[in-house]
Amino acid sequence: MNKPLRATELQPDDDGPLYLAQKKIYPQSVSGPFRRIKWILMAVCLGIYYFLPFVRWNRGLGAPDQAVLIDLANNRFYFFAIELWPQEIYYFTGLLIVAAIVLFLMNSLGGRVWCGYLCPQTVWTDLFYAVERFVEGDRRERMRKAGEGFKMQRAAELALKHSIWLMIAWWTGGAWVLYFADAPTLIKELVTFDAPMVAYIWIGILTFTTYTLAGFMREQVCVYMCPWPRIQAALTDEWALNVTYKYDRGEKRSSLKKAAQLRAIGEPVGDCVDCNQCVAVCPTGIDIRNGPQLDCIQCGLCIDACDNVMTKIGRPTRLIGYDNDINIHRRMEGKPEIFKPIRARTVIYTLIIVAIGGAMIYKLANRTLLDINVLHDRNPVAVRLSDGSVRNGYTIRFLNKRGFDRVVAVDVDGPPNAVIHVVGADSITPARPMIILGRDTTTELRVLVDSNSSDDVPSSVPVTFHVTDIGLGEVASTKDVFVTP
Amino acid sequence: MADHAHHGEIDKVTGTATTGHEWDGIQELNTPLPRWWIWTFYATIIWAIGYFIVYPAWPLMNGYTHGLFGYSSRAELDVDLAKLNQIRGEKMQALANASLEEIEKNPALLALARAKGKVVFGDNCAACHGSGAAGGKGFPNLNDDDWLWGGTLEQIEKTIKYGARSGNDDGHMGNMLAFGKDGVLTKEQIVQVANFVRSLSGQSTRPGVDLAAGKQIFAENCVACHGEDAKGNPELGAPNLTDKIWLYGGDEATIIETITNGRGGVMPAWIGRLDPTTIKAMAVYVHSLGGGK
Ligand code: SF4
Ligand code: SF4
Numbered sequence: 001m002n003k004p005l006r007a008t009e010l011q012p013d014d015d016g017p018l019y020l021a022q023k024k025i026y027p028q029s030v031s032g033p034f035r036r037i038k039w040i041l042m043a044v045c046l047g048i049y050y051f052l053p054f055v056r057w058n059r060g061l062g063a064p065d066q067a068v069l070i071d072l073a074n075n076r077f078y079f080f081a082i083e084l085w086p087q088e089i090y091y092f093t094g095l096l097i098v099a100a101i102v103l104f105l106m107n108s109l110g111g112r113v114w115c116g117y118l119c120p121q122t123v124w125t126d127l128f129y130a131v132e133r134f135v136e137g138d139r140r141e142r143m144r145k146a147g148e149g150f151k152m153q154r155a156a157e158l159a160l161k162h163s164i165w166l167m168i169a170w171w172t173g174g175a176w177v178l179y180f181a182d183a184p185t186l187i188k189e190l191v192t193f194d195a196p197m198v199a200y201i202w203i204g205i206l207t208f209t210t211y212t213l214a215g216f217m218r219e220q221v222c223v224y225m226c227p228w229p230r231i232q233a234a235l236t237d238e239w240a241l242n243v244t245y246k247y248d249r250g251e252k253r254s255s256l257k258k259a260a261q262l263r264a265i266g267e268p269v270g271d272c273v274d275c276n277q278c279v280a281v282c283p284t285g286i287d288i289r290n291g292p293q294l295d296c297i298q299c300g301l302c303i304d305a306c307d308n309v310m311t312k313i314g315r316p317t318r319l320i321g322y323d324n325d326i327n328i329h330r331r332m333e334g335k336p337e338i339f340k341p342i343r344a345r346t347v348i349y350t351l352i353i354v355a356i357g358g359a360m361i362y363k364l365a366n367r368t369l370l371d372i373n374v375l376h377d378r379n380p381v382a383v384r385l386s387d388g389s390v391r392n393g394y395t396i397r398f399l400n401k402r403g404f405d406r407v408v409a410v411d412v413d414g415p416p417n418a419v420i421h422v423v424g425a426d427s428i429t430p431a432r433p434m435i436i437l438g439r440d441t442t443t444e445l446r447v448l449v450d451s452n453s454s455d456d457v458p459s460s461v462p463v464t465f466h467v468t469d470i471g472l473g474e475v476a477s478t479k480d481v482f483v484t485p
Numbered sequence: 486m487a488d489h490a491h492h493g494e495i496d497k498v499t500g501t502a503t504t505g506h507e508w509d510g511i512q513e514l515n516t517p518l519p520r521w522w523i524w525t526f527y528a529t530i531i532w533a534i535g536y537f538i539v540y541p542a543w544p545l546m547n548g549y550t551h552g553l554f555g556y557s558s559r560a561e562l563d564v565d566l567a568k569l570n571q572i573r574g575e576k577m578q579a580l581a582n583a584s585l586e587e588i589e590k591n592p593a594l595l596a597l598a599r600a601k602g603k604v605v606f607g608d609n610c611a612a613c614h615g616s617g618a619a620g621g622k623g624f625p626n627l628n629d630d631d632w633l634w635g636g637t638l639e640q641i642e643k644t645i646k647y648g649a650r651s652g653n654d655d656g657h658m659g660n661m662l663a664f665g666k667d668g669v670l671t672k673e674q675i676v677q678v679a680n681f682v683r684s685l686s687g688q689s690t691r692p693g694v695d696l697a698a699g700k701q702i703f704a705e706n707c708v709a710c711h712g713e714d715a716k717g718n719p720e721l722g723a724p725n726l727t728d729k730i731w732l733y734g735g736d737e738a739t740i741i742e743t744i745t746n747g748r749g750g751v752m753p754a755w756i757g758r759l760d761p762t763t764i765k766a767m768a769v770y771v772h773s774l775g776g777g778k
Binding site for chain 1: 522617619
């Protein structure tokens with residue numbers, strides 16, 4: 001087979017190979033404000049991810065004391081003071097919607113903020129590059145070493161790099177499983193090989209994916225595998241700020257020396273000195289000066305690189321910066337720049353976020369810890385008793401979302417002279433049945449309501465069931481109907 | 486279609502070579518896939534072949550290739566079912582060992598008995614008593630508190646086991662006589678006693694009917710089974726005539742028909758057809774419908 005080439009390297013008369021080689025990228029280290037932001041965000045994101053499972057949160061006796069825990073066995077999700085049951089899955093739906101709209105909002109304000117600074121693919125790849133640089137040296141050294149033959153020292157370096165990578169990857173998988181069980185206990189079990197098989201399997205899977213995606217696939221994930229670049233390209237508009245090469249200022253490129261000469265004689269000349277620094281630092285190996293492109297994850301590193309050059313040669317910084325085409329054209333026409341962060345789409349996105357987020361917070365704040373659901377018997381709908389009174393049967397489900405058992409009374413009102421009777425629950429107070437609800441669980445009981453009336457009653461009257469916590473006074477109610485045959 | 490004459494052009498906008506394929510003037514850029522992508526694709530093909538070899542894959546004339554692993558979802562189901570049956574067996578044993586009262590007092594056993602009873606009831610009893618046990622004319626409603634043969638757990642269990650007028654030696658016996666057809670009472674007497682019976686449950690009577698005579702007839706003919714107070718006798722399956730529940734109907738015409746032709750509804754004995762534990766579960770289920778005593 002022919003030697004694989006980049007698409008742009010294909011010659012007109014090449015039949016071309018079936019596939020492309022992955023271009024090896026050796027991003028150069030860079031310093032500057034964007035690099036600093038990225039370091040900080042990396043520390044924060046990874047810190048949260050790796051250490052959150054160890055944070056404790058006291059929920060009382062018998063309840064797990066892990067701040068964030070997905071308890072699959074018991075169908076519970078704990079997040080600090082919040083405990084969610086499976087039927088409250090809509091909170092996650094809400095969260096996903098909010099997350100999506102936040103992405104849209106970030107995109108319409110500052111382009112691929114997610115990709116450049118926050119996406120796990122970016123963060124871990126960045127970390128792996130840092131390790132690579134630490135072990136093998138910076139861009140030039142790495143390129144040189146890659147071209148050289150195999151040496152003992154090189155082998156040692158590679159072994160070191162891959163072991164560090166694998167350790168990070170393994171830690172990543174390890175932290176993942178800690179979210180699904182009590183972290184300290186699970187770690188003990190993992191060490192003594194007492195942990196469930198599934199924990200080891202997941203650690204294995206995530207070690208493998210982290211190692212391959214951050215160590216080898218890198219920008220290929222963004223360019224070929226991830227849907228987000230395609231989506232965001234469809235979402236963006238002409239006002240969104242993106243990492244942009246300001247060609248109005250940069251062109252026409254020339255060397256430093258030539259630029260000085262031209263400037264001396266008053267000839268127009270661009271600020272770009274064609275030093276290729278922006279290309280050298282780019283983690284996806286592209287040239288931002290070719291304009292906005294799908295491969296650019298907008299990490300901002302080329303801004304830092306270019307700023308450093310501009311400072312050195314004494315030209316204003318931000319030849320590359322967050323900008324848009326509108327302003328490039330306005331500057332070319334000698335008009336002042338305008339920025340429009342507040343426009344229809346950002347306002348709408350914000351409103352959606354506020355509305356859904358607000359609804360969720362409201363719902364969460366008013367979440368009941370005692371609840372009651374009722375289902376009327378369908379067959380028979382009503383029963384005539386020997387004394388002429390009418391009985392309706394219901395299935396009632398009580399939900400006790402507190403971490404302790406409690407005694408509740410069940411009352412009914414609506415039908416005339418209504419008497420309630422709970423099947424299978426003996427109560428010392430027959431007129432007002434009391435039952436015990438187990439902690440953090442649901443209880444389903446059959447309930448009979450008798451109503452006796454000398455008057456003609458309508459065939460259907462509303463009935464309300466109340467469940468009252470005897471100790472705490474919490475009340476939950478629900479409505480149904482009482483039917484007379 | 487493919488016009489290879491164009492092969493070798495460089496697209497002006499992207500600077501990329503074209504494949505030389507052209508459709509109505511639209512040319513295809515030559516953007517090859519990444520190498521890892523191609524290899525992943527080949528890997529999936531190899532994986533698929535492996536899959537065909539180890540798992541059931543090809544349909545044959547009669548049957549299919551079983552694959553090296555011999556996997557079958559059917560066999561998996563059998564294992565699961567066996568497990569389930571074992572669990573069920575243990576639970577049913579607990580049910581068999583417990584007395585009726587114990588079952589009602591133990592929430593877990595009660596739930597189990599109710600669940601089992603409900604299914605068995607649907608299969609065997611619903612034909613007459615209705616799927617919700619609400620009964621119908623001639624077939625008692627089992628949700629109410631009126632019981633022909635008694636509404637305690639034991640009485641219900643006995644009725645299910647041996648039935649009523651079922652031919653089983655231990656079954657409930659006793660018919661209501663056909664007072665009219667057999668010539669014990671005249672038509673007029675029947676009207677009188679029928680109206681008297683209606684008065685017992687506070688229903689209206691036909692004007693001009695001699696209720697005192699009806700009372701006399703009742704005392705002479707009916708109290709043997711229905712009792713002095715007309716409250717019935719579960720030993721004989723004689724219903725309570727003072728309440729609001731009528732198996733065949735409480736209107737005058739129906740009562741007259743009942744007295745004239747007698748009644749004798751049959752319930753089969755289930756003892757030979759269902760095992761004792763199942764009957765126990767069913768008794769608990771019927772009792773828990775709400776009317777149990
Ligand atoms: S392109 Fe996809 S994988 Fe790459 S940084 Fe953006 S969101 Fe992450
Ligand atoms: S072009 Fe600049 S912003 Fe885009 S990925 Fe490369 S370095 Fe980051």
